[in-house]
Amino acid sequence: MSNLSRSIAPANLFEGPYYLSIAGELVETKDSFAVINPATGLVLANAPAATSEQLDQAVTAAKSAFKRWSLLSYDERQSYLNAYADALEVHRDELARLLTLEQGKPLKSGAEPEVDQSISWIRQIAARRIPVEILEDTDSHIVELHHTPLGVVGAITPWNFPVLLALWKVAPALLTDNTMVIKPSPFTPLTTLRFGQIAQSVFPPGVLSIVSGGNELGPQMTAHPDIAKISFTGSTETGKHVIRSAAGTVKRLTLEMGGNDAAIVLPDADWKAAIPQLFWGAIGNSGQWCVGIKRLYIHRSFHEEFVAAFVEYARQQKLGDGLDPDVTIGPMQNKMQFDKVRTFLDDIKANGQKIVLGGEVDEGRPGYFIPVTVVDNPPENSKIVQEEQFGPIVPIIVYDEVDDVIERANDSPFGLGGSVWGRDTRLAVAVANRLETGMVWVNEMHTQGVDIPFGGHKQSGVGTEGGHEGRLLFTNPKTLLIKK
Incomplete structure (x- = not known):
């Protein structure tokens, strides 16, 4: 890996180059793949294609960072998340334009509101807390319910709302002590890679990593022994593959899938x-x-x-x-x-x-x-x-x-x-x-x-995103029983 830069200068129009974000560094790849502007059918940019070894490096870095990140207080993690929201706001116009170019949605009515909502979401999540619950408190005994972090969370995000549906996952995962590795859709990796680059100037190395590539990366993530949870948004058929692949390591899963x-x-x-x-x-x-x-x-x-x-x-x-x-x-x-x-x-x-x-x-x-x-x-x-x-x-x-x-x-x-x-x-x-x-x-x-x-019934999903219920799914319940 080569540390190309941890300082990202603001710009109204970012034209690359694009890098993976691993262990606080911007990482080049040997291979790349074309990203198409759907309004023209022409190549917009080339995105880095991560290898399985680079995915392993990202997970290893996230696992190492978890040891330190999970010791921070809520207030300390809140400060990091608010700093990230501030950094994204500096790049708001740039991210919105890039989102329109790679996703196609109208700039004013689609892309700008998506970026704005994402930034607001981070700030609002940063202010939330999951308190210790006292289940029993008598003269001789106390029972406490704690919510402890899972470890490394793998996020697989879709192409329809690539900024919002990624940062919806990032904010609660990091707030609850976890670290995260994101794999964006190969159709819309650019905004995710870009906000990953911005993140490296804010978070400690390894807390948030981005690895882009083809569909082969998804199964490697879902089967990875050091990823504790997969948060997936996509089609029901792909979600079924995620369930099968994750079964081998009994991963926690949140799946938001198709609807009619x-x-x-x-x-x-x-x-x-x-x-x-x-x-x-x-x-x-x-x-x-x-x-x-x-x-x-x-x-x-x-x-x-x-x-x-x-x-x-x-x-x-x-x-x-x-x-x-x-x-x-x-x-x-x-x-x-x-x-x-x-x-x-x-x-x-x-x-x-x-x-x-x-x-x-x-x-x-x-x-x-x-x-x-x-x-x-x-x-x-x-x-x-x-x-x-x-x-x-x-x-x-x-x-x-x-x-x-x-x-x-x-x-x-x-x-x-x-x-x-x-x-x-x-x-x-x-x-x-x-x-x-x-x-x-x-x-x-x-x-x-x-x-x-927010979550689905039947074949539309497993688990919940948003709300207190969704934040809890980034944790393990841990019951502490104490004799006084």
Whole structure:
């Protein structure tokens, strides 16, 4: 390893080079791989491809750093996290622009809010504490419940929110005494590598390391004997592989996986006022989010009016390069997802389903652009209803009875999120309580917070992120029994 720099000068536009972050050093690699700008289809930069030996070095450094890091007090770790948030804020504009370039999301409405929320998240997490709980205290005996750190945490992060979903893991892991090694998605490694470089000027060596590379690094992390926990965000199929691989060392796991979230608009809903929230709940980030609305159930009494108004709102949006300030919807992030979303369009057309907006891809346009597509009342057994599209296609499905729509919403192997909309809040909450999901919004969409637990049911996940419950999952409970 070579210590290339621990001092990172601010810049509005960072153009590389990119390095791994291991043991406080910026590390070069022999091989690299191309990162594509999804708005152009052209190579944006080359990212370092870590070897298995470099992964081992990162884990060894994290294990060594844990011995010292875990002895710090909460206040000391808080100071480090706040210093990191301050350092990221200096680079805020640079990170947001880089995020748009590699991920595709609009700069003003997508990338800048993601970076800002991430910085705020770190500061808010830094102020939290996990106190010792007194379970019993008598004249002769005391029982205390402590929450001790796990050790080295491995984070495997996705390409749809590469900054937010990584720093969501970093802050609670480090606050609770652990050290961390992150493997970003090979589709969006650049912002992670960059905030890893910035971290090396703040944290002690080895506390936070970044290793980028191909998909082969993931199984090496999940099977690594010195990694105590894997925190994974990604697809359900990949999550199943993580579970199998981690079983050999009985790792702790937190898995946030796929979803097929239903939004139910009740007969009494103020549906006209809700259309912007429902639209962005489905189409935000070009539909590339796990808790996006994947199925939109509308009562028959206003179905036709709703579809017309929804389409009219959609027509007001602009598809294009996220650096264009007028653009509100960016491209698919990668060619693989672009091709997958096109299979939904092909299936919709092959089965004669009614497309009321979009549906046609401009073959001559560079980049990975799919237009917003609205499908009117496809059958319940159709691909677009049963599977997670993870793209800007919205099926609007008619229902007549509330009991029936709840049953249809629950008839899925997924159970991540959902939403219910209606003027009668008591009724809407009653419907929400019957949905088999980890999170349900009532008359709002995608509200999150550091004290709000977030996790999936069924095949949408294991464990929880966020909230006190999520922070506890970065610890082991340890019961201390003391005779007085």
